[in-house]
Amino acid sequence: MALLELENVAAGYESVDVVSGIDLHVEAREVVTVAGTNGAGKSTIVKAIMGLAPRCSGRISFDGRDLTRVDAEDRIRVGIGYVPQVANVFTSLTTLENLQVVENVPDKAARIEEIFARFPLLRARRRLRAGALSGGERQQLAFARVLMSRPRLMLLDEPTAALAPALVGEVFALIGGLPELGVAAVVVEQRARQALEISARGYILDSGRIVLGGEAQALLTDERMADLYLGRR
Numbered sequence: 001m002a003l004l005e006l007e008n009v010a011a012g013y014e015s016v017d018v019v020s021g022i023d024l025h026v027e028a029r030e031v032v033t034v035a036g037t038n039g040a041g042k043s044t045i046v047k048a049i050m051g052l053a054p055r056c057s058g059r060i061s062f063d064g065r066d067l068t069r070v071d072a073e074d075r076i077r078v079g080i081g082y083v084p085q086v087a088n089v090f091t092s093l094t095t096l097e098n099l100q101v102v103e104n105v106p107d108k109a110a111r112i113e114e115i116f117a118r119f120p121l122l123r124a125r126r127r128l129r130a131g132a133l134s135g136g137e138r139q140q141l142a143f144a145r146v147l148m149s150r151p152r153l154m155l156l157d158e159p160t161a162a163l164a165p166a167l168v169g170e171v172f173a174l175i176g177g178l179p180e181l182g183v184a185a186v187v188v189e190q191r192a193r194q195a196l197e198i199s200a201r202g203y204i205l206d207s208g209r210i211v212l213g214g215e216a217q218a219l220l221t222d223e224r225m226a227d228l229y230l231g232r233r
Contacts, residue, residue: 001064003028003184004153009058011048017055018044019208026153026186029179035192036205042188046155049186050082051075077104081151085158088142091131095122095141098130102148115144136167143174154178154185172198196220
């Protein structure tokens with residue numbers, strides 16, 4: 001049984017479905033990329049998984065549990081973490097305070113020390129307001145905040161968007177290291193090739209539907225992936 005399963009999921013806003021007929025799965029400790037051009041529906045998929053899409057039908061299950069009637073807050077409690085593309089840290093709080101405000105974390109002080117051991121740069125910036133961090137440092141903090149609650153699955157919405165090119169590799173390295181922490185991940189990205197390089201499998205979206213899927217290495221060498229993703233048809 002997969003950790004996460006989507007079966008015939010449709011999701012969108014008001015009366016319009018942005019994605020439909022979505023079937024995908026994520027195994028434990030597996031990184032899966034969902035790629036596609038702007039407007040393909042990538043972010044809508046992660047919002048549907050997180051319970052944040054206004055319209056959603058079909059079946060979403062996590063560790064065998066049907067999440068259809070589970071709200072976003074309870075999805076966090078069962079082990080799903082979410083890093084949105086924007087507003088993913090509290091800019092007016094310090095780095096340390098951003099970790100301290102995470103709720104439902106047993107022995108929070110010890111957990112913060114564990115997080116700082118894994119993100120030493122954040123320890124050095126612990127007294128600095130998050131709004132003063134660089135883009136890469138802020139993204140580290142966003143990851144660290146979610147990891148505080150020991151999720152089994154992380155949903156990452158365009159984690160390299162707006163980052164300087166020199167920082168993109170650092171973020172992908174963070175994502176690639178998640179399975180070592182016992183964490184699976186769904187990554188929605190426009191940088192399809194770089195994301196697939198650190199993934200086990202991937203799905204390519206076009207106009208709200210999955211048009212290609214499989215092992216990441218196979219997708220990287222599939223000419224259809226370039227044609228679909230780059231729009232050369």
